[in-house]
Amino acid sequence: MIENITILGGYDKKGNKEAVEEVVIHREEIFGVVGPTGSGKSSLIGDIEQLAQEDTFSKRKILVNGKEPSYDDRTNPRKKMVAQLSQNMNFLADMGVGEFLTLHAKCRGVKDTCVDKVIELANSLTGEPIKKEHELTILSGGQSRALMVADVAIISDSPIVLIDEIENAGIRKHDALQVLSGHGKIVMVVTHDPVLALMTDKRIVMKNGGMDKVVTTSLHEKTISQKLNKIDELMLNLREKVRRGELVNDISVDDI
Amino acid sequence: MKMIIVAGTPGSGKTAVLIHALKSLKTKNLKSSVVKIDCLYTDDDQKFAKIGVPVKIGLSMDMCPDHYAIYNVEDMLSWAQENDSDYLIVETAGLCHRCAPYTKNSLGVCVIDATSGPNTPLKVGPFLSTADIAVITKGDMISQAEREIFREKILEVNPKAKIIEANGLSGQGCVELAEEMINTKEVSEEEKLRHSAPLAVCTLCVGETKVNKKHHRGILRRIDGFESYEGE
Numbered sequence: 001m002i003e004n005i006t007i008l009g010g011y012d013k014k015g016n017k018e019a020v021e022e023v024v025i026h027r028e029e030i031f032g033v034v035g036p037t038g039s040g041k042s043s044l045i046g047d048i049e050q051l052a053q054e055d056t057f058s059k060r061k062i063l064v065n066g067k068e069p070s071y072d073d074r075t076n077p078r079k080k081m082v083a084q085l086s087q088n089m090n091f092l093a094d095m096g097v098g099e100f101l102t103l104h105a106k107c108r109g110v111k112d113t114c115v116d117k118v119i120e121l122a123n124s125l126t127g128e129p130i131k132k133e134h135e136l137t138i139l140s141g142g143q144s145r146a147l148m149v150a151d152v153a154i155i156s157d158s159p160i161v162l163i164d165e166i167e168n169a170g171i172r173k174h175d176a177l178q179v180l181s182g183h184g185k186i187v188m189v190v191t192h193d194p195v196l197a198l199m200t201d202k203r204i205v206m207k208n209g210g211m212d213k214v215v216t217t218s219l220h221e222k223t224i225s226q227k228l229n230k231i232d233e234l235m236l237n238l239r240e241k242v243r244r245g246e247l248v249n250d251i252s253v254d255d256i
Numbered sequence: 257m258k259m260i261i262v263a264g265t266p267g268s269g270k271t272a273v274l275i276h277a278l279k280s281l282k283t284k285n286l287k288s289s290v291v292k293i294d295c296l297y298t299d300d301d302q303k304f305a306k307i308g309v310p311v312k313i314g315l316s317m318d319m320c321p322d323h324y325a326i327y328n329v330e331d332m333l334s335w336a337q338e339n340d341s342d343y344l345i346v347e348t349a350g351l352c353h354r355c356a357p358y359t360k361n362s363l364g365v366c367v368i369d370a371t372s373g374p375n376t377p378l379k380v381g382p383f384l385s386t387a388d389i390a391v392i393t394k395g396d397m398i399s400q401a402e403r404e405i406f407r408e409k410i411l412e413v414n415p416k417a418k419i420i421e422a423n424g425l426s427g428q429g430c431v432e433l434a435e436e437m438i439n440t441k442e443v444s445e446e447e448k449l450r451h452s453a454p455l456a457v458c459t460l461c462v463g464e465t466k467v468n469k470k471h472h473r474g475i476l477r478r479i480d481g482f483e484s485y486e487g488e
């Protein structure tokens with residue numbers, strides 16, 4: 001059981017010690033990672049994915065339950081503690097959706113009966129239907145992203161989940177974050193999107209490749225986050241209406 | 257002298273990964289010399305020169321680059337010795353998928369590009385199956401699920417390989433590769449190949465250009481599997 005992970009700070013791009021020396025993330029917590037492009041958000045996520053032991057560019061060290069993870073824990077996909085949803089939007093593997101999910105289930109030591117469940121979940125996150133016999137490479141950005149989310153949620157069911165930007169994907173981002181956070185997981189999400197950023201418990205602010213500070217989401221921000229959720233729902237509904245070829249007559253913003 | 261032989265398809269990221277690994281050796285005051293073997297053209301010498309390691313290139317032209325590399329091992333080793341290096345690194349194009357350039361006591365490193373498709377490990381042959389280390393590059397461009405499938409396929413071909421997931425851009429995994437270089441053994445006076453060179457030399461190998469069957473000698477194999485030997 002993973003109770004917490006600790007990020008021990010290393011060095012930023014200029015070789016200075018990171019301002020934040022230590023961050024502890026407990027299970028059931030959602031952490032955001034924010035900062036301008038090139039500020040090192042993806043590298044931070046990368047360090048956690050590999051459970052870095054001062055062996056990456058940043059020289060950070062990641063502890064699990066306060067201890068160094070074993071080599072096997074770090075590399076064996078069947079024991080893999082970290083599931084990651086990376087920035088890339090499309091699949092490159094030349095195979096069908098069903099075949100791909102079956103192979104991945106085998107890698108993770110999961111029964112392949114889950115394949116249909118993954119496809120079903122993916123379809124609940126995107127408007128364009130995904131079928132088992134589709135080729136991976138022809139899926140749209142939204143379909144690919146939805147399938148990756150469902151795959152991470154069901155097949156790579158790891159206690160630590162890392163998400164590198166879901167906002168631009170054309171999928172239901174709230175549902176996606178909910179599906180991914182599951183029960184008792186540690187979740188980190190890289191995002192520029194206030195809807196997601198304010199949904200988190202805390203956010204790590206990146207600057208010049210280093211962790212600059214950790215901000216706790218205020219109660220006030222949590223209320224704003226709920227308002228933003230409603231705006232987001234509204235946008236999604238409008239989007240569906242337009243997609244279906246309907247006319248948009250009015251919008252109601254009273255309850256926001 | 258330790259010898260590291262790095263093979264992998266063109267553009268797989270051999271140089272990018274090596275540059276990070278060699279920088280890491282440098283910080284430990286370990287000296288390396290690099291030889292790049294390619295067929296027709298390379299500008300890798302400039303890339304290695306930038307980080308200040310002695311570099312030499314060898315172009316095999318119309319010869320199999322692995323055969324060419326193997327034939328020149330002794331000379332390369334003595335050149336590295338003259339440079340007072342601890343390591344000889346040989347980067348080879350590894351185009352002929354029937355050969356593998358690794359010798360018994362060298363560290364055999366196969367660099368393989370994760371974006372090249374999950375069946376690539378099954379296609380590349382002995383330079384993967386006889387390697388000590390398989391370095392997977394460009395994992396940053398595919399999903400974690402695709403990475404995991406790719407890794408499994410490599411282990412199907414070479415269950416004993418140590419897999420390093422590296423990134424030639426960020427340098428991820430390259431310190432680990434350098435660590436493996438440090439831990440490898442010294443080469444001996446009489447190195448032997450791990451994998452014997454291809455089946456036979458055929459008429460085409462010695463320059464025959466006529467296509468019709470009647471002009472060919474040696475071990476001949478039909479597409480339906482029928483094999484015969486023509487000649488003395």
Ligand SMILES: Nc1nc2c(ncn2[C@@H]2O[C@H](COP(=O)(O)OP(=O)(O)OP(=O)(O)O)[C@@H](O)[C@H]2O)c(=O)[nH]1
Nearest residue numbers: 265266267268269270271272393394422423424425
């Ligand atoms: N995205 C990404 N690109 C990479 C990675 N590794 C290398 N590259 C890029 O891939 C290209 C080829 O890399 P090289 O290191 O020159 O490949 P090589 O195997 O040495 O190529 P040859 O010597 O010509 O056979 C370069 O543009 C690198 O920047 C990686 O991990 N991720």
Ligand SMILES: [Mg+2]
Nearest residue numbers: 270271300347
């Ligand atoms: Mg090269």
Ligand SMILES: [Zn+2]
Nearest residue numbers: 320322352355
């Ligand atoms: Zn050959």
